Amino acid sequence: MKDKRIISVKNPKLRKIRNEMREVLLQARDAELDKITYEMELMEFDKDDNRITIDDLTPSQLERFRELQHLKNENREIGRKSICMCYNCGKPDQDMFYNYPYRAWFCVECVKFLKKGHAKMKVKKAHGEYTCDPDDDFGQSFF
Ligand SMILES: [Zn+2]
Numbered sequence: 310m311k312d313k314r315i316i317s318v319k320n321p322k323l324r325k326i327r328n329e330m331r332e333v334l335l336q337a338r339d340a341e342l343d344k345i346t347y348e349m350e351l352m353e354f355d356k357d358d359n360r361i362t363i364d365d366l367t368p369s370q371l372e373r374f375r376e377l378q379h380l381k382n383e384n385r386e387i388g389r390k391s392i393c394m395c396y397n398c399g400k401p402d403q404d405m406f407y408n409y410p411y412r413a414w415f416c417v418e419c420v421k422f423l424k425k426g427h428a429k430m431k432v433k434k435a436h437g438e439y440t441c442d443p444d445d446d447f448g449q450s451f452f
Contacts, residue, residue, distance in 0.1 A: 315417065316392065317404040328402045331393040335401060338388040345381045349374065395419055410450040424451050
């Protein structure tokens with residue numbers, strides 16, 4: 310994939326199809342997340358339906374619980390970094406910009422906002438008005 314790339318759809322009918330496809334994919338991801346969450350919630354109770362803590366799990370149960378946590382985080386991150394939603398604001402219905410250094414898609418509105426913010430911060434920093442050390446790499450990655 311190119312370093313920086315904007316995927317833009319102008320035709321309203323095609324935009325609608327694109328948005329609906331993204332929504333279907335996000336719903337599929339959410340269904341997977343629900344299954345994982347349900348299995349994790351079942352592990353929070355013993356056979357007599359008493360609430361237990363993570364310390365009460367057997368080593369194999371704990372291993373499964375950690376596996377599910379990892380899977381849940383991974384699925385969530387895959388969805389967040391996909392073209393189905395903006396990594397910054399979560400909107401699923403925008404034209405998207407691929408930010409290769411972060412391996413994630415950002416909506417064009419957020420890219421404009423982040424670029425503007427980064428440019429303003431650089432000016433303030435140059436004039437000594439901004440003394441914090443901002444995440445230059447992140448802001449710069451949109452240019
Ligand atoms: Zn956004």
